[in-house]
Amino acid sequence: MPEDGRAQEADDEARAKGQRMAGLAIDGSNPDVSLLYDINGLAKDAPGWFDRVMEYVGEYGIMLGLVVVSLWCWWSVRRREDAPAAMASLVWAPLAAGIALLVNIPIRGFVERPRPFVDHRGLEVLVAGKTDFSFVSDHSTMAMAIGVGLFITHRRIGLIGIGLALLEGLCRVYMGVHYPTDVIGGFALGTAVTLLLAPPAQALLTPLMTAVARSPRVGWLVRAEGRRRPVSQSEGAAWGLPGGPRPEGARDKDLAA
Numbered sequence: 276m277p278e279d280g281r282a283q284e285a286d287d288e289a290r291a292k293g294q295r296m297a298g299l300a301i302d303g304s305n306p307d308v309s310l311l312y313d314i315n316g317l318a319k320d321a322p323g324w325f326d327r328v329m330e331y332v333g334e335y336g337i338m339l340g341l342v343v344v345s346l347w348c349w350w351s352v353r354r355r356e357d358a359p360a361a362m363a364s365l366v367w368a369p370l371a372a373g374i375a376l377l378v379n380i381p382i383r384g385f386v387e388r389p390r391p392f393v394d395h396r397g398l399e400v401l402v403a404g405k406t407d408f409s410f411v412s413d414h415s416t417m418a419m420a421i422g423v424g425l426f427i428t429h430r431r432i433g434l435i436g437i438g439l440a441l442l443e444g445l446c447r448v449y450m451g452v453h454y455p456t457d458v459i460g461g462f463a464l465g466t467a468v469t470l471l472l473a474p475p476a477q478a479l480l481t482p483l484m485t486a487v488a489r490s491p492r493v494g495w496l497v498r499a500e501g502r503r504r505p506v507s508q509s510e511g512a513a514w515g516l517p518g519g520p521r522p523e524g525a526r527d528k529d530l531a532a
Contacts, residue, residue: 307455307456308395308454310448310455311391311398311448311455312395312397312398314445314448314449314455315451316399317449318399318401318451326399326401329401329446330401330450332442332446333414333443333446333447333449334402334450337414337439337446338414338417338418340439341418341422341436341439341440344425344432344435344439345365345421345425345436348433348436351429351432352428352429353496353497358484358497358499359481359484359487359488360477360481361429362484362488362496363476363477363480363483363484364424364427364428364473364477365424366480366484367424367427367473367477368420368423368424368427370476371420371423371465371469371473372416372417372420372421372424372465372469374468374472375416375464375465375469376413376416376417378468379411379413379416382410383407383408383411384408386410387408388408388454389408389409390405390406390407390452390453391409391452391453392452398451399451400450400451401449401451402450402452409453410454411458411461412444412447412453412457412458412460412461414443414444414461415447415457415458415460415465416461416462416464416465417465418439418440418443418444418461419440419443419444419462419465420464420466420468421440421465422436422437422438422439422440422465423437423465423469423470424436424469424473425437427469427470427473444458444459444461484497485497
């Protein structure tokens with residue numbers, strides 16, 4: 276068999292495997308595919324300028340928005356009495372997103388689900404050049420991991436972060452580059468990694484943030500001027516672990532972990 280024929284056969288086999296693993300229905304009877312067409316169909320009816328906005332928002336805008344929200348959270352929690360523990364939770368948010376993306380690498384390789392526009396005709400694809408596998412969505416995974424990490428740190432700001440993550444998932448389907456279940460899988464992966472590893476991460480990061488808070492040079496990164504006071508390592512560890520005691524007078528309304 277010629278080399279081109281073998282390569283084509285390998286591509287067909289990989290595509291068939293992806294369809295079996297993902298449970299796709301090419302005829303569109305699968306609810307996942309039907310919802311894909313319903314959401315992506317909005318892009319066909321929308322004006323061109325709106326699609327360009329959605330393309331930018333889905334690829335870059337929401338992630339930049341999460342950076343801004345994270346900076347807002349940093350500015351807020353450094354004024355709290357439990358600033359070292361809260362800052363440990365905030366630092367954990369991007370770390371959790373990075374770990375979740377690493378976990379997704381073998382998942383994508385095992386499932387091998389093609390992008391929706393590979394198997395389904397008539398989609399309005401707003402971003403060209405996507406050649407990697409579809410399940411699960413990296414953007415959705417990273418956005419939700421950061422959103423949940425922000426929620427652990429500051430509930431009200433965290434709700435904004437989670438809202439941005441949900442919008443990210445909607446944008447990925449609207450753009451025609453992911454199935455709805457790719458997005459849901461990303462949400463689940465990001466949430467699971469962030470919550471399951473939060474206790475050991477906080478136990479490691481809280482003493483570090485406590486040490487930084489004591490520093491006369493960089494202590495402002497953890498605790499705002501005017502709120503610095505000596506913080507013992509035992510206090511920091513207790514505040515950083517779920518259910519641990521908090522000092523008298525510490526704010527209760529924002530601490531979620």
